[in-house]
Amino acid sequence: MCVSTKLHPRSALAVFSLIIINKAGGLIYQREFQAGLRKLSTNDYLVLAGTFHGVHAITRSITPKLPLQNTASPVASSPGTSAPTTSGFSYPNPGVPVSGLEYLETDKFRLTCFQTLTGTKFLLFTDPMTGSVETIVNKIYELYADYVMKNPFYQLEMPVRCEAFDRHLGAWLRGRT
Amino acid sequence: MAAPRHSAMLSISNASTPQSTSSDKTQVQQPQSPAGTSGLRVPSNRKTIYDRHLNRSRNAELSRASFAYLFGEMVSYAQRRVTGIQDLEKRLNEQGYPLGLRLLDLLFYRATSTSSSALSSSSTSSSPPNRPLRILTLLHLIHGPLWRLLFQRSADALEHSVSPDTPNEYMITDNEPLVNTYISVPREMSMLNCAAFVAGIIEGVCDGCGFEAKVSAHNQPTEMWPSRTVFLVRFGDSVMEREKVLERAGVK
Numbered sequence: 001m002c003v004s005t006k007l008h009p010r011s012a013l014a015v016f017s018l019i020i021i022n023k024a025g026g027l028i029y030q031r032e033f034q035a036g037l038r039k040l041s042t043n044d045y046l047v048l049a050g051t052f053h054g055v056h057a058i059t060r061s062i063t064p065k066l067p068l069q070n071t072a073s074p075v076a077s078s079p080g081t082s083a084p085t086t087s088g089f090s091y092p093n094p095g096v097p098v099s100g101l102e103y104l105e106t107d108k109f110r111l112t113c114f115q116t117l118t119g120t121k122f123l124l125f126t127d128p129m130t131g132s133v134e135t136i137v138n139k140i141y142e143l144y145a146d147y148v149m150k151n152p153f154y155q156l157e158m159p160v161r162c163e164a165f166d167r168h169l170g171a172w173l174r175g176r177t
Numbered sequence: 178m179a180a181p182r183h184s185a186m187l188s189i190s191n192a193s194t195p196q197s198t199s200s201d202k203t204q205v206q207q208p209q210s211p212a213g214t215s216g217l218r219v220p221s222n223r224k225t226i227y228d229r230h231l232n233r234s235r236n237a238e239l240s241r242a243s244f245a246y247l248f249g250e251m252v253s254y255a256q257r258r259v260t261g262i263q264d265l266e267k268r269l270n271e272q273g274y275p276l277g278l279r280l281l282d283l284l285f286y287r288a289t290s291t292s293s294s295a296l297s298s299s300s301t302s303s304s305p306p307n308r309p310l311r312i313l314t315l316l317h318l319i320h321g322p323l324w325r326l327l328f329q330r331s332a333d334a335l336e337h338s339v340s341p342d343t344p345n346e347y348m349i350t351d352n353e354p355l356v357n358t359y360i361s362v363p364r365e366m367s368m369l370n371c372a373a374f375v376a377g378i379i380e381g382v383c384d385g386c387g388f389e390a391k392v393s394a395h396n397q398p399t400e401m402w403p404s405r406t407v408f409l410v411r412f413g414d415s416v417m418e419r420e421k422v423l424e425r426a427g428v429k
Contacts, residue, residue, distance in 0.1 A: 150242070150359035152249035152256070153366075162361035167403065 014130035015173055016109060018140065019045070022157045023119030025053030029160040033173055052123065056113065060100035065089035112137060120144075136176070143168050231286055245359045252360070252371055262369045266393070270377035277381020284322055284382075308386060310428055312412065312420055315386055316347055319379055327378070328355050345417050347410040349379070352402040370394040372406045379408055389413035 016037060020029035027049035040048070068088050091098060104111040110128040114137040115121050122144075124137055147165035148154050154162060219225055255268040285308070309315040316335055324332045338346035354372045362369050372394040383390040391411045398405055412420075 146245075147359055147361065150245040150249055151361050152252040152371075153361065153363050161363065164359065164361040164404075 014127040015136060016125040016127070018125075018169075019049060019123040020144070020160065021049045021053055021121040021123065024157065025050050026157070028158065031166070031169070033170075052113075053121070056100045056115075056121065060098050063091060063098045063100075066092055114138075114141065116141065136173075139172060140169065143172065231283065235287065241355075241358075244355075248356055248371075248374070249359070251374070262366055265369060266373035269371060269373040270380065270392075273374040273377025273379075274381040274384075277378040277383075278385045279381075280323065280326065280378065281382050281385040284318070284326060287326075288322065311423060312347070312388065312416070314429075315383065315388055316349070316410070319382060320349055323379075323382060324351075327375075343411075345412045345414075347412075349408040349410065350397075350405065351375075351408070352405050354404060354406045357404045357406065368396075370396050370406055372408070376408050379410065383410065383412075388416050390416070 015033050017032040017034070018029070019027065022028045027046050030045050066089065068090055099115065101113055103113070105128055107128065110126050110130070110133070112124045112126065112133045113121055114124070122137055122140060124133065124140070126133055126136070130136075143165060144160075147168055148160050148162050151162050151164070154160065251272060252269070255265055255272065259265045259268060309318055320332045320335045324330065332349050333352045334348070334350035336348040336350070338344065338348070340346075351372070354375060356372050356374055357370070360371050362371070376392040376394040380390055380392040383392070390413065393409050393411075395407045395409060396405075397407045
């Protein structure tokens with residue numbers, strides 16, 4: 001990916017940076033938590049957000065489907081009819097919606113993508129050795145729900161400029177180490 | 178003067194009575210006619226909100242998130258068609274004012290019903306006079322019981338202006354106002370403090386007690402308390418004159 005990280009190994013704070021992408025693929029928040037990351041211009045970040053949004057959509061759609069057991073024989077016997085071929089396959093886990101890309105790992109960093117029910121995506125760049133990334137992402141989501149969504153001055157889908165969110169996010173990540 | 182605003186509020190709350198002007202009447206009675214004679218919805222067990230005991234919700238707690246969403250919507254509502262920050266604060270103040278007038282009654286009711294154990298002694302001379310007559314008693318009422326009723330804790334400081342030019346100014350400090358918990362004011366509106374709503378409540382309480390006052394909320398952030406707010410209470414000249422007379426008479 002385009003974020004190359006030149007980092008000191010075993011850094012004290014294992015969270016490198018956070019990106020929030022709205023449901024249209026626009027970058028609405030970007031923050032670095034560690035010095036020494038390669039600087040990207042704002043435009044690069046916008047491109048990164050848009051690109052990731054597209055890649056995420058592709059990974060959702062290429063989720064492999066498994067043939068259903070009971071309809072497997074009619075598909076084989078009558079290939080001319082198109083209806084059974086579409087309905088004869090299902091996702092491996094039918095009750096769970098397709099999530100798309102969740103982790104992306106390199107030897108230097110690990111990208112965790114968390115998508116909310118409304119389509120907002122939180123991208124968290126961490127050290128690959130960091131444990132309990134899910135807890136961190138959930139806490140960030142909680143802070144977002146509190147200090148961004150409950151702020152009457154925040155306009156939906158627009159860049160996040162909430163001082164209380166920045167403050168609490170920074171304080172929580174600092175206190176975690 | 179306190180009287181015009183107070184009486185204006187009373188007339189608003191009584192607007193549905195037949196004494197209102199004819200233009201009000203047509204507006205008010207149109208929606209009422211299909212609903213029946215009383216505009217009040219009565220549940221099947223005939224118990225309305227007015228049949229409940231006032232102390233019923235005394236220790237009840239409210240979801241902080243739902244309050245945050247409600248208050249956020251109130252701020253957004255007040256923000257529509259305003260010309261500036263002062264205008265917005267004035268609107269928030271006006272939203273809080275009637276609340277203060279009514280909270281005062283509840284506060285006194287609950288104070289008396291706890292101090293005198295039996296309800297039978299109400300409205301007789303046995304119950305101590307609760308209405309504050311002096312400024313300091315009023316401010317202590319706001320700082321303590323009112324704050325506890327609203328936020329479940331006392332305010333953080335109560336100060337008197339040190340400047341000799343403004344002896345009528347008092348400051349009530351809240352280090353972390355509940356209403357501002359989730360609110361980040363954008364940089365271009367940095368003067369705005371949404372606790373103007375609470376200032377309106379204080380103003381309502383003061384006016385309800387007969388102390389004409391203007392209350393405003395100001396940001397005074399510190400390193401430790403970034404949302405620290407000071408409520409500046411400015412009493413009117415008539416109140417200060419009366420205060421002097423009461424002081425000479427030795428009224429507590």
